[in-house]
Amino acid sequence: MKPTTRGTLAAVLTGVAAAVGAAAAAEAVPVPVPLNGVENALNVQMPKIAGELPVPMPGAPEGPRYVEGRLIPEHALPQLPVTGGQPGADVRTPLPHILGDGFDHLDVGAPAADLRTLTPGLSLDTPLTSPSADNFGYPKLPQAAVLTPLLKTMPGANLEMGSGA
Numbered sequence: 001m002k003p004t005t006r007g008t009l010a011a012v013l014t015g016v017a018a019a020v021g022a023a024a025a026a027e028a029v030p031v032p033v034p035l036n037g038v039e040n041a042l043n044v045q046m047p048k049i050a051g052e053l054p055v056p057m058p059g060a061p062e063g064p065r066y067v068e069g070r071l072i073p074e075h076a077l078p079q080l081p082v083t084g085g086q087p088g089a090d091v092r093t094p095l096p097h098i099l100g101d102g103f104d105h106l107d108v109g110a111p112a113a114d115l116r117t118l119t120p121g122l123s124l125d126t127p128l129t130s131p132s133a134d135n136f137g138y139p140k141l142p143q144a145a146v147l148t149p150l151l152k153t154m155p156g157a158n159l160e161m162g163s164g165a
Helices: 003-025 036-042
Strands: 028-033 048-054 081-085 088-094 105-110 114-118 121-125 143-147 150-153 158-162
Touching: 048 081
Parallel strands: none
Antiparallel strands: 028 048, 048 088, 081 114, 088 105, 105 158, 114 150, 121 143
């Protein structure tokens, strides 16, 4: 193999490795919508559309907690935290002076918002206890609880009209 071929191959592999590493470290992956072919074929100015898709990242679940007087730990099936984002979008379209002079474009932007969530969990306790004086000699009833999922986010959007294409 020639030295120039090896150098080119090394440069391509380095670029691919850098792109894969950057995508793995990113919180959202950009998604452009190519409309250049339509713009050239029809000879009209098309909107510019782009989006962002979040990359969900799982976290470490909180371990079971042992509570005195319970046979099974408090969180038998722990909740898994997941962080990511909501999809984002950016649309910019030309306006041929519909709203008067000085209004050449309409821009709607909804950036990707952070999203934090916890998956559902389960908490159990069995009735394997000695007879209880508080419960008229009966053992306590089995306990089961479903831990509800949690969702936290704050989405936003921007609407802009102005001059310039």
